[in-house]
Amino acid sequence: MSVTPYKTLETRFARLGAVQDATAMLQWDSATLMPAGGAASRAEQLATLKVVCHEILTDPAMADLIAGAEAQNDLDQWQRANLAEMERLRLHATAVPADLVAALSKACSACEMRWREARPAGDFAAVLPELRHVLELVREVAAAKATRLGRSPYEALLDEYEPGGSTAAIDRLFDNLAAMLPGLIDRGLERQARRPAPLPLPGPFSVEAQRRVGMQLMERLGFDFKHGRLDVSLHPFCGGTPDDVRLTTRYDEADFGRALMGVLHETGHALYERGLPEAWRRQPVGNARGMSIHESQSLLVEMQACRSREFMEFAAPLLRKAFHGVGPAWEAENLYRLNTRVARSLIRVDADEVTYPAHVILRYRLERAMIAGELAPADLPAAWNEAMRSLIGIVPDSDRDGCLQDIHWYDGAWGYFPTYTLGAMTAAQLFDAAKRAEPRLLPGIAHGNFAPLLAWLREHVHQKGSRYSTAEIVTQATGRPLDAKTYERHLEARYVAD
């Protein structure tokens, strides 16, 4: 009995998936436990595994195998979707000549290294030559991918993070939001000023107590410690594999809220990974759909579910017990207010739920302009500050707190930024649909029962893997395409309504 082209492809992609899983574990180790002296040797390991993956995807036989599988008439819908994902991955891998890939990788390393010095010094000029070089090569990559994928250059970059993402759709959503955000921020701050300030929580909070309560909440949300861990890293992330999800956080003994909300955020990512369709492990169709859906899962858990009044009602007694808290500062309403404060801020990663999308829209517009060749890197600081003024109403004194703050562009991650706010919009629309479908959902959260929420997410998002497009998943789950309205209503209700 001969093996069909499709079966051959499944075998090859299973190998790719296993090597990618191995890579994910080693990256987790690099960020959490690896001693500094192991870095060079680890870089060799990761680079080698990357080459192994690249060779699988660029094997000259692959195109024929995919064409052969496409001609098979015995494939079901999951297999067809798997095949489409295989072809998408192959196109990305083969679109760019190897020497351009190598040149970009080298340019990014050099630029990132320079950025690490330039940022604390606020010295944009010091990194400008390297940034120019990165942008030049990224534009070459974008042009090469655009031709192969039949998309615009920016969309070709975006496609790596947000498969099928379209700038027309993003522009519509973001323009809408950008028009209402400055007013929303103003009104949110006015309301906040009219009310008494929330009471601060007196620390310190021991790392061990923070870790314990974090794990307790993770478990309540549905995280299974037989299939994952919580550790510490400088930059919190969710790594590992669907069967062994590795969350990280970092602790500040003066403020437990940051680590805790970070843990809840990463738990959203983790539940998604863990809930991906088990029958399709290590196949492209079994992977997470893209970064906007991924971010929707973390933001749904953190922002929609866990910064709600209902969650605070459930969490308040737990937190009092964990940190021996007494007095009115530990009441649910005060905790809710502490966790929904608004402030005009310069730094994206410190921003609250209301100002965050403004930070993202700014970056999206600027990176599109740079990819289009309409904005030169030399003009970035001025353009940045102007956009900050109009969207958030403040301007940084130094590029350190402006266009030098994020690693993305300096490290070659162009086309990533919009997924944060697409994720936030998606989270709002999914949570709204889940609440309508499951009347027990919000009351359940108030009692620490997250099962209805998780069951809904499993069925409508997690289990779908990459079987459908992002747009299809949102439409199937919520009954309509993604729009900004539910998100805007959520922000209005939480931050502006009296």
Added chain:
Amino acid sequence: MSVTPYKTLETRFARLGAVQDATAMLQWDSATLMPAGGAASRAEQLATLKVVCHEILTDPAMADLIAGAEAQNDLDQWQRANLAEMERLRLHATAVPADLVAALSKACSACEMRWREARPAGDFAAVLPELRHVLELVREVAAAKATRLGRSPYEALLDEYEPGGSTAAIDRLFDNLAAMLPGLIDRGLERQARRPAPLPLPGPFSVEAQRRVGMQLMERLGFDFKHGRLDVSLHPFCGGTPDDVRLTTRYDEADFGRALMGVLHETGHALYERGLPEAWRRQPVGNARGMSIHESQSLLVEMQACRSREFMEFAAPLLRKAFHGVGPAWEAENLYRLNTRVARSLIRVDADEVTYPAHVILRYRLERAMIAGELAPADLPAAWNEAMRSLIGIVPDSDRDGCLQDIHWYDGAWGYFPTYTLGAMTAAQLFDAAKRAEPRLLPGIAHGNFAPLLAWLREHVHQKGSRYSTAEIVTQATGRPLDAKTYERHLEARYVAD
């Protein structure tokens, strides 16, 4: 400019080395941190990386490349040695047909699983069919490798752990030792009985204090925590890579000595890995020479250096401080006696320095007889007990404490056992040579100065990687081939002399 065959081989083996390094890190993670639910997915990762390695070694082009490189006249001695190691690895990988490799791997998994139930029950009959099957396939592998390597079947198995190892040489060393061991054990026990028993150390000893003092001693011995870690696993081992050495131990709050001596033992392995020639990282010639040299390094540190009176003089105040110890039990001489007690014991891993080689000789003789087809697995328990009676003077009540105690045979590791005692002999001979060459060595240990010892080992053992054979390394370092005499003298002096 064309790339020479040798350069092409270096590139291919660098890839092999990096994938093997990645494998080592994942194995370490499996044993230390991985949640139980990650096991199946990890098994896929490891199996896939193993296939990637196997394909590198069995690529049909490899034989021609090696022949081409052998014909090059521009290679230096290190490159020639590297080439010889490449060919050895290729022969091992290609000697055995793929279906036999797969069948053995499956048989070992099944047998090991059965053994895990049979061992606690002491039920040898329950695992006998699986053991028979493993042995049958191991003998096929041995026959296939024997033909390709031009060695006897047992030596072909041994070669994987002890490259170039010869049964004639091992027989000579072990027969010599076996003849004197029973008498040595008797006299050691007599001397011990004549003297007052050492004072026990009153516990408990907190895990944190044990960990701290273990790390302190590791550092004094020369372990560099910028290039390694100490963690916990069920079975202590030294894993990772030369640039990121991962030691493990396990703690018993009632007895700190076991974890501590285990840590010192693994530190010997770690110093060897770390000291391998940096210029040859991820090349075969840069690897550790073999298991007997590896074990010699752990036993040299643990048995020769760290169970010496000199070490106890240095360690006693440290241990008193770490565990708040007071009184005569914490004197160096008492610690020395506690760490050099002799007992006839049934279990190899619990055995003392004097009885340990008897356990190994027993296993070596029995596994050779089984590979030769002279001992049937069904007759193993009787043969085991008879050998125990004659070599150690006690017989187990149950096979649990007899032929079921070690995982090796059930898991397919045949030809491994002799390296433990070859390592012990090599350790004695190397330590003796080092002391002669460095008069400051023993006095240095008494003051916690291990630099002269480490410098000698770096120069005479570690830095040689696989540039020379095991026999050449021993002869160059000590002025003569390995013999049992120095080892026997060491045991006599420590355990019998008055």
